[in-house]
Amino acid sequence: MEKPEEFSLTQSAGLVGVSKLVNILGLLAASMILTRLLTRSEYGNYEQVWLVYNSFLPLVGYGLSSSVYYFSAREDRRAVYSSAIAAATIIGVASGIVLAVFAPLIARWFGAEALTEYIRIFAVYAVLSSPSLMFESIFVTERKVGLLLWGNLILAVLFAASVLIAALFFHSLTIVFISIAFIGAVKSVYLFIFLARARKFFSGGLSTVMKAQLLYALPILVSGIAGTISKQIDRYLVTLFFSPDKFAVYAIGSKELPLIAVITGSASAVLFPVFSELGSTEMRGKFIQIWRNSISKTGFFLLPLMVFLLFSANDFMGFFFGSKYVVSAGIFRIFLLLLPLRLAFYSQALFSLGKQKFYMYASVAEMFLSGLASYFLLRIYGLEGAAIGKVIVTYLQVVVLVGVLTFLLKSNVVEMFPWMKMFKVVIISAVGLVPLLFVRGLFGNVYLRFVVECVAFAGVFAGVALATKSVRVVNLRKMQFIVN
Numbered sequence: 001m002e003k004p005e006e007f008s009l010t011q012s013a014g015l016v017g018v019s020k021l022v023n024i025l026g027l028l029a030a031s032m033i034l035t036r037l038l039t040r041s042e043y044g045n046y047e048q049v050w051l052v053y054n055s056f057l058p059l060v061g062y063g064l065s066s067s068v069y070y071f072s073a074r075e076d077r078r079a080v081y082s083s084a085i086a087a088a089t090i091i092g093v094a095s096g097i098v099l100a101v102f103a104p105l106i107a108r109w110f111g112a113e114a115l116t117e118y119i120r121i122f123a124v125y126a127v128l129s130s131p132s133l134m135f136e137s138i139f140v141t142e143r144k145v146g147l148l149l150w151g152n153l154i155l156a157v158l159f160a161a162s163v164l165i166a167a168l169f170f171h172s173l174t175i176v177f178i179s180i181a182f183i184g185a186v187k188s189v190y191l192f193i194f195l196a197r198a199r200k201f202f203s204g205g206l207s208t209v210m211k212a213q214l215l216y217a218l219p220i221l222v223s224g225i226a227g228t229i230s231k232q233i234d235r236y237l238v239t240l241f242f243s244p245d246k247f248a249v250y251a252i253g254s255k256e257l258p259l260i261a262v263i264t265g266s267a268s269a270v271l272f273p274v275f276s277e278l279g280s281t282e283m284r285g286k287f288i289q290i291w292r293n294s295i296s297k298t299g300f301f302l303l304p305l306m307v308f309l310l311f312s313a314n315d316f317m318g319f320f321f322g323s324k325y326v327v328s329a330g331i332f333r334i335f336l337l338l339l340p341l342r343l344a345f346y347s348q349a350l351f352s353l354g355k356q357k358f359y360m361y362a363s364v365a366e367m368f369l370s371g372l373a374s375y376f377l378l379r380i381y382g383l384e385g386a387a388i389g390k391v392i393v394t395y396l397q398v399v400v401l402v403g404v405l406t407f408l409l410k411s412n413v414v415e416m417f418p419w420m421k422m423f424k425v426v427i428i429s430a431v432g433l434v435p436l437l438f439v440r441g442l443f444g445n446v447y448l449r450f451v452v453e454c455v456a457f458a459g460v461f462a463g464v465a466l467a468t469k470s471v472r473v474v475n476l477r478k479m480q481f482i483v484n
Contacts, residue, residue: 015145016136019152026156028320030163034176035252035321037167044244046173047251048110049118051235053126056095064088065137066351071212081138081195085131092130099123110239114173121177129184132191142198151190159183229367234374234386241378250383252321253331257309260302260342284409287349288416295343296418299425306339307429308457311436315453318446334387338394343422346401353408359401366397428468432461 034043064084071080100123107115139148162179166172229236235254239247309316313329313336321328350359373389381388406412435456443449 015149016140019136019145019149022149022156023152026152026159029156029160031252031255032320033160033164034167035248035325037171038173040245040248040324041243042173044239044246044248044251045112045114045118046176047248048112048115048239048244049122049177051232051239051251052099052106052119053122055229055232065134067212068134068137068141075212077141078199081134084134084137085191088133089130092133093127095130096123096127099126110244112244118173118177121174121181125177125181125184128181129187132184132187135187135191138191138195144194147194151187155183155187155190158186231370231390233367233371234378234390237371237374237378238383238386242383246383249325249328250331250386252317252325253328253383254335254387255332256335257305260305260339284411288409288411291344291349291416292418294345296421299343299418299422302339302342303422303425304429304432304457304461306336307426307433308454309333310336311433312450312453315446315450319450323446330384331387334384334391337391340422341394341398344402344417346398346405349405350401353405355404355408358404362397362400366393369393369396424468425465428461428464431464432457435460 034046038046064087068080068084100120103116103119103123106119107113135151136148139145139151159180162183163176166175166179235247235251238250242250310333313333314326317326317329317332347359350356370390370393373393374386375389377385377389379385402413402416406416409416436453439449439452439456443452
């Protein structure tokens, strides 16, 4: 059997982060292709199909993946992996049937009859890709993050290439979705080949392990579904009250930046087991130390990104999605205000302290409140109102979660967060905007201008950060492993 890869916590997080980046860049590349080759109405249909799919099935993967991390340290890993894949497949098949049957109803609900055919094709994707919902958790648990990276790289290239061919030569969303279904099957096959070669399939009874995993995952799944619906409810409202053309504008503006998901997702995957261990042993001091340290590190990347993009949102939209989506910049700026909330890992901390049910209740409450706030503000301010409602309620939810965490850890808000470090990063980021004031007037081409803005901001930020000792060269050298 192949020797397990030996990586440090930081290296593992880095490789998981790069693999997530590759996966997300594949989706981003597809969006960049389709926004240029399709009309806004057609692209709106593409985003509507993903909206329906992302509202449930990926959350099943999140809940079951959490159970894989938890039970792999307590049970036979072969049984844990096999039962998780079996459960995901069963739920995937059921979801595919539901999507196929209710596709006409969803299409009428969204006011887009063409969605019937697209959703039914995507129902096939839901079935074929369901085993791969365990893709990341199994590779991370097996410490095969290198294989995870290579798998995501191959799949991302295939995904972007198939979408390009389908849109460029066939100009057909039907062919686009058929290609996506094929890529979903390839991802599942890749996972099966790995498990077969590693002899990780389990042929015995899986009912007991599967039941334990489902019971563990259920509160996480419910909170995840509520959280996802809460995150997507503004999109649902927009697609109900506006045309696919307007929905395309909103969908692009509310699209999450790849780097955010990479940083938070990779850190979350690595920190979850650490938090769980510290929470079970009641090492509160160490828990808070790692919590603060993770916030400092994610903040060093995300806070400058927020400051820069608030300034350059129009150029960002024009660079990645074309001139017809520059109008999405206003919505994009509103959602950038959520970035400070992404520095900490509230759900992972609460799960590790045994508070899955509380987080579930908080997520359900946020779902309803987000719907109400987005609805009323949408009726008043239009597309921007839906985004504003979402941002306001998310801030309220985080206030509650932080209050509960400080109570459980017998701490306070001052101790829980590295306020001075975050403030210093924001100030340095603001200084980095100074040269951009001069760059903007020198270049008329948006592609050249945005690249120069990125380089100028990054150079000034890095220089000031090093000069003020906000970051040390030794810390930057730790990233050399990932570059290599």
